[in-house]
Amino acid sequence: MKGIRLKSFRKSIVKKTKPLVVFLAGPTAVGKTRVSEAAARLLNAEIISCDSMQVYTGLDILSSKLPPALRKKIPHYLIDCVSPDKEYDVSRYRREAVRKIKEICARGRVPLFVGGTGLYMSVVIDGLFNAGKPDEKVRAKLSKLLNDKGNEFLYHYLKRVDPEAAGKIHPHDTKRVIRALEVFETTGTPISVLQKQRKGLARFYDIRIFCLNMDREVLYRRINERVERMFRQGVLNEVVRLLSLRLSKTAYQAIGIRELERYCKRECPLEEAKEAMKHNTRLYAKRQLTWFRKDKRIQWVEISENDKPLQIAKRIVKEINV
RNA sequence: GCCGAGGUAGCUCAGUGGUAGAGCGCGGCCCUGAAAAGGCCGGCGUGGGGGGUCCGAUUCCCUCCCUCGGCA
Numbered sequence: 001m002k003g004i005r006l007k008s009f010r011k012s013i014v015k016k017t018k019p020l021v022v023f024l025a026g027p028t029a030v031g032k033t034r035v036s037e038a039a040a041r042l043l044n045a046e047i048i049s050c051d052s053m054q055v056y057t058g059l060d061i062l063s064s065k066l067p068p069a070l071r072k073k074i075p076h077y078l079i080d081c082v083s084p085d086k087e088y089d090v091s092r093y094r095r096e097a098v099r100k101i102k103e104i105c106a107r108g109r110v111p112l113f114v115g116g117t118g119l120y121m122s123v124v125i126d127g128l129f130n131a132g133k134p135d136e137k138v139r140a141k142l143s144k145l146l147n148d149k150g151n152e153f154l155y156h157y158l159k160r161v162d163p164e165a166a167g168k169i170h171p172h173d174t175k176r177v178i179r180a181l182e183v184f185e186t187t188g189t190p191i192s193v194l195q196k197q198r199k200g201l202a203r204f205y206d207i208r209i210f211c212l213n214m215d216r217e218v219l220y221r222r223i224n225e226r227v228e229r230m231f232r233q234g235v236l237n238e239v240v241r242l243l244s245l246r247l248s249k250t251a252y253q254a255i256g257i258r259e260l261e262r263y264c265k266r267e268c269p270l271e272e273a274k275e276a277m278k279h280n281t282r283l284y285a286k287r288q289l290t291w292f293r294k295d296k297r298i299q300w301v302e303i304s305e306n307d308k309p310l311q312i313a314k315r316i317v318k319e320i321n322v
Numbered sequence: 323g324c325c326g327a328g329g330u331a332g333c334u335c336a337g338u339g340g341u342a343g344a345g346c347g348c349g350g351c352c353c354u355g356a357a358a359a360g361g362c363c364g365g366c367g368u369g370g371g372g373g374g375u376c377c378g379a380u381u382c383c384c385u386c387c388c389u390c391g392g393c394a
Contacts, residue, residue, distance in 0.1 A: 052358065062358090089355045090355050090357075119353075119357050123355090126354085168353085169352095171361095173360060173361040174361085175360045179356090183355090249356060249359095253357085285358095287358090
């Protein structure tokens with residue numbers, strides 16, 4: 001019995017010719033960050049953040065970043081790499097993340113992605129179709145069309161040029177209708193055709209995806225507590241500072257900014273803004289879970305609040321070695 | 323103790339003698355260059371307990387329990 005187990009263990013090591021890349025996902029406030037430290041140590045890994053808001057400098061409390069002092073022992077990448085007055089998007093994330101993977105693997109270490117932005121994760125793993133940069137001019141033109149003629153008109157336009165994409169997009173989802181039309185107008189090719197042309201990393205890397213999850217009620221309680229903590233740490237000052245800059249469209253959508261902006265403009269009491277932050281964060285966590293649930297490659301790690309980060313990390317590492 | 327108001331979804335409340343809705347909350351889902359964004363779908367219920375009238379009660383009557391307000 002022991003011999004067999006040892007044999008298959010050796011075999012699995014020999015078989016692993018592709019470099020290992022690990023993803024640690026999970027809804028907001030589930031405890032990814034604290035587990036990542038322990039997991040990185042056990043795996044001899046370097047951490048690549050997979051979070052659309054932690055890329056921004058200045059969104060420290062809002063995005064619950066690990067303080068810089070605590071990031072020193074293990075290298076962390078793609079945190080604090082862009083100013084909040086700059087736009088950031090999936091494409092740029094993917095480019096930078098793929099570069100980091102190569103660098104880390106070249107050093108003989110393991111890239112460990114940690115974060116809750118599902119789209120960023122999927123784009124790193126499965127690739128992104130190439131449609132060139134977004135064209136603000138075309139976008140503006142299409143928005144104007146939307147304003148003047150309404151979403152049904154825009155949707156019918158899409159239905160004519162790209163029925164396949166139209167079939168997948170709801171007429172009310174104007175953001176996606178516009179994007180599909182933008183791609184068609186700038187490239188002359190329907191987005192539904194381009195979307196099939198993506199190259200993933202699975203051929204070159206041994207990719208393992210883990211998603212932390214816990215009882216929903218406990219998670220929601222933790223989210224509420226986290227928001228309360230943010231206020232004790234001074235989110236209000238942080239947001240006031242951010243609002244004095246010219247925030248980019250992408251940075252502006254972090255949960256907490258619009259809510260506290262309303263308070264600053266005296267449009268609502270502080271308590272209402274705070275409750276809105278809690279609520280929006282809970283909805284966000286729910287959407288994250290829906291996204292992750294869809295990906296059948298994910299290995300779920302059910303945890304309870306009292307589990308020690310090291311124990312959780314050990315469970316994950318054990319799964320990897322199976 | 324007496325008088326009044328009321329007990330319907332997780333919460334606030336509508337409504338009807340033919341087994342019930344609304345808002346919020348909650349749940350599920352979609353997603354490919356804005357993703358902490360954007361969009362779609364779902365009522366999730368022993369109608370306070372018991373009894374009576376009626377073909378039929380959440381609705382009418384009686385009783386008990388509970389909550390709130392007033393008087394003691």
